[in-house]
Amino acid sequence: MYDMKALYEANTVEEAVKLRMEHPEAQIIAGGSDVLIQMREGKRAGKELISIYMIDEMRGVKLDEEEAIRIGSLTSFSHITKDPIIQEYINVLGEAVDMVGGPQIRNIATIGGNTCNGVTSADSASTLFAWDAVIELTGPEGIRRIPISDFYIKAGTVDIKEGELQTAVIIPKNSYEGYKGHYIKYANRNAMDIATTGCSVNVKLSEDKKTIEDIRIAFGVAGPIPMRTKSAELLAKGQPVSKELAEAFGKEILEDINPRDSWRASKDFRKHIAVEMATRCFIESVKLSGGEI
Amino acid sequence: MPAQYKLVKCTINGKYTETMVDVRASLTDLLRDDYRLTSVKKGCEVGECGACNVIIDHECFNSCIYLAVWADGKSITTLESLMGPNGELSDIQQAFIDEAAVQCGFCTPGFIMSAVEILESGKEYTRDELRKLMSGHLCRCTGYENILNAVEKTMLRRLGKLPS
Numbered sequence: 001m002y003d004m005k006a007l008y009e010a011n012t013v014e015e016a017v018k019l020r021m022e023h024p025e026a027q028i029i030a031g032g033s034d035v036l037i038q039m040r041e042g043k044r045a046g047k048e049l050i051s052i053y054m055i056d057e058m059r060g061v062k063l064d065e066e067e068a069i070r071i072g073s074l075t076s077f078s079h080i081t082k083d084p085i086i087q088e089y090i091n092v093l094g095e096a097v098d099m100v101g102g103p104q105i106r107n108i109a110t111i112g113g114n115t116c117n118g119v120t121s122a123d124s125a126s127t128l129f130a131w132d133a134v135i136e137l138t139g140p141e142g143i144r145r146i147p148i149s150d151f152y153i154k155a156g157t158v159d160i161k162e163g164e165l166q167t168a169v170i171i172p173k174n175s176y177e178g179y180k181g182h183y184i185k186y187a188n189r190n191a192m193d194i195a196t197t198g199c200s201v202n203v204k205l206s207e208d209k210k211t212i213e214d215i216r217i218a219f220g221v222a223g224p225i226p227m228r229t230k231s232a233e234l235l236a237k238g239q240p241v242s243k244e245l246a247e248a249f250g251k252e253i254l255e256d257i258n259p260r261d262s263w264r265a266s267k268d269f270r271k272h273i274a275v276e277m278a279t280r281c282f283i284e285s286v287k288l289s290g291g292e293i
Numbered sequence: 294m295p296a297q298y299k300l301v302k303c304t305i306n307g308k309y310t311e312t313m314v315d316v317r318a319s320l321t322d323l324l325r326d327d328y329r330l331t332s333v334k335k336g337c338e339v340g341e342c343g344a345c346n347v348i349i350d351h352e353c354f355n356s357c358i359y360l361a362v363w364a365d366g367k368s369i370t371t372l373e374s375l376m377g378p379n380g381e382l383s384d385i386q387q388a389f390i391d392e393a394a395v396q397c398g399f400c401t402p403g404f405i406m407s408a409v410e411i412l413e414s415g416k417e418y419t420r421d422e423l424r425k426l427m428s429g430h431l432c433r434c435t436g437y438e439n440i441l442n443a444v445e446k447t448m449l450r451r452l453g454k455l456p457s
Contacts, residue, residue, distance in 0.1 A: 001315065001317045001318055001319070001322060002317045002318075002319065002360075003317070004316070004317050006297060006316075007297060007316040007317070007360075007362065009299075009362065029360075032358055032359070032360065033340055033358055036319075036340075036358045036360075037339045037340060037358065040338060040339055041339075051360065051362070051363070053360070053363050054363065054365075078352070101340075101429070102343070102428045102429025102430075103353060103407065103425075103426055103427075103428065103429045104340070104343060104346055104353045104354055104355045104407075104429040105340060105355070105429065107352045107353060107354055108340075108354055108355070108358065108359065190425070190428065191425070191428030191429065192341060192428065192429065
């Protein structure tokens with residue numbers, strides 16, 4: 001038994017918004033792999049919950065009319081990894097979320113929950129930052145779409161207003177078309193572990209595959225919230241592909257990251273691995289894009 | 294606040310059931326307390342150890358972090374469903390015995406249900422892939438090797454690549 005005060009169940013997005021307005025103090029629960037654990041640990045004990053888990057219209061991946069990739073917020077990690085649209089256009093996201101927890105966790109945990117939880121270590125978050133993802137929120141006034149970088153406010157806090165819930169994560173066509181990416185998770189175990197640091201890179205090469213036309217890089221656990229390291233992006237953009245560029249790109253991330261000492265790893269260690277991760281992600285992304293390095 | 298209940302209609306081990314559940318209950322609570330399906334173990338109760346693993350609509354879930362009310366409309370399978378009509382063991386259970394993959398036995402039902410999902414896919418996996426597919430379980434006795442042996446051999450036998 002969970003120590004919960006009351007459970008309100010929504011079967012549609014409309015019902016969820018109504019319940020959010022009626023019970024502003026209640027916590028939204030999607031798959032529950034964060035919320036129920038916090039409840040068990042006493043952190044959220046005695047709270048009211050609004051369950052949105054049964055809202056099937058919030059599941060699945062599809063291309064919308066503008067060919068943006070629309071991931072319903074309740075889509076589980078295992079379904080994202082297996083999805084043919086993800087595999088074709090943004091395979092790195094499927095790979096990143098395949099490193100979360102273990103198989104049973106990936107069957108219950110949702111991409112919406114992972115981002116709404118607001119933690120920097122979320123394996124989906126750095127990749128979504130790197131893809132310039134857009135967060136869709138539905139509330140009493142209708143739909144609101146914001147860039148993921150605005151969605152994260154501070155550690156554990158995201159921009160969900162009264163009555164709102166996150167209904168989709170969207171990757172616009174101009175964000176993914178022509179790009180290939182790679183994610184590295186550094187953790188102490190291969191399964192059931194939280195990232196010490198995570199790094200996600202995607203690149204778009206010129207037609208002859210010799211120049212970096214565009215590059216994006218994002219980190220998890222390099223600061224209080226997931227972040228882009230724009231200095232490194234600027235350094236590499238428009239430059240010819242080379243091993244030296246990969247190394248300079250890696251070092252440049254130190255201009256922007258701000259990791260902390262924690263029991264998991266020291267600040268210095270995180271900085272050390274972050275440089276190596278950026279370099280390796282750069283090289284791998286170039287190779288995936290058909291470039292030689 | 295008075296206790297809050299909900300009628301949950303689901304299929305458990307092939308049998309249609311209707312149960313009035315306390316909304317605070319986990320699926321582990323429902324399966325153990327209402328249906329005495331005690332293969333579903335209470336281990337860590339925070340989704341880390343996999344001892345409470347069951348199959349819901351062909352996918353594995355840790356029932357300890359699954360609200361019982363979410364079972365409505367679903368089909369749930371526990372280890373008990375593997376028993377033959379005269380109490381026979383299934384091939385994967387027998388393999389766990391043959392390979393000495395069971396010591397204290399507490400993690401075994403959870404491991405076997407993950408193995409069932411893997412075996413039912415009908416695919417052939419490498420040892421490393423199996424290791425990843427079984428990684429949502431903790432076993433403090435066996436050191437995992439014998440468990441992997443049991444799953445790998447059963448997979449190969451079902452695929453006709455190892456004599457039964």
